[in-house]
Amino acid sequence: MRRVRLAPLIALALLGSVGAARAEEKPGADEGRILVVGRARAEVVPDFASVEIGVEARGASPAAALDGASAAAKAILALAGEFKVPEADLRTSAVTLQPVTRSTRQADGSFAEKPDGYRASNTVRLRLADMARLGELMRRALDGGANRIDGVGFGLRDPEAAEAAMRSAAMKDARAQAERLAEAAGVTLGRVVSIQSPASASAPPMALAAPAPMRAKRGGAPVPLAAGTIETGADVAATFAIAP
Template structure:
């Protein structure tokens, strides 16, 4: 859905400020909302082991299960990727009788995170639940986006330009002049379509139960165009 945002002068002073030296300068604005066409989720596992190899092997086994599960959901290989693999020693605090504390080695902790991009967004909650059943215990984030954000950005820039032309036409009519050709157009970067993040913070996931409820929302794009038009003779 495209929404243009005209900003029209309300009095003579406003018209004069926009019409100078035989030119009309305006700023057109537009916003657009589109339904996302894919979802991303980062799923992984934290595993602890007595040795580095034991911890890493445990995390790797769960990551392999997540990757295999994504394949069962018909996710292409290009839409599955590892985002992080970590391994670090773990210590525990020992309090001594004299009140001092010491750190004692307590095994190793490994993590393996996998990002999955899913086109069938209706099955995202099911994918997450089955991943937990397969051994995952971490869900870092869920997001929704557009595979072709450039198309959305182009459409909203066109709408912003139409808004600029409409404003210029209204100002020309109010001033009793005829709108001429476009002299300059400036469209500063707007940051592109903004993805919707359903969960941005790390969280521990619970196993077993119903699919996770999720709402995709919409992706918003915005554009601003500064245009200067000549006044026709």
């Protein structure tokens, strides 16, 4: 579902690509101007979910710790295949191995750090188009040996397209504002003199979902998740000439 606060979006050739865009012509000396800033906002349903699933394992030797983490990581990768996650949406994000120590009390009452084996971790990041199954995937990953879940989030595969649509809507809003101002002033709105998007030098808005880090615990049911919507928008500064 998508809610747009403006009229239906229109294509605008002047906007060009989804990067910062500017079109400008030098007006005649006798032309007045009307400068407006058009705005558009919309809430878009995300089309993928992302999550990092990992495992931490302990071992008496480096090899034992790493083998334990690797076995669980292989199970996560196999599980991703069952959920039809394409290879492009699946990657190893971190592999770590480090010695572990523990504090022991000495005869004189002081404490000293003593070696206590090794700890290894292996983390996989994946994107899932079938967001309704994310909770099930997380639950089954835990059953397969995973013991850490981080960075749960939702996003758009093509945020630039959403931004371009908002720019078109923002330009339509700018023209509507200019027409109302011209009517109120008793003048005739003329040609477009310049278009700038974004309206200021700041970075354009990004259509991103805020991540929701979490620590996984074993349980008997899929993890409940709600994708919500992603707010995206654009601002366009437009200058119109006042017709003679």
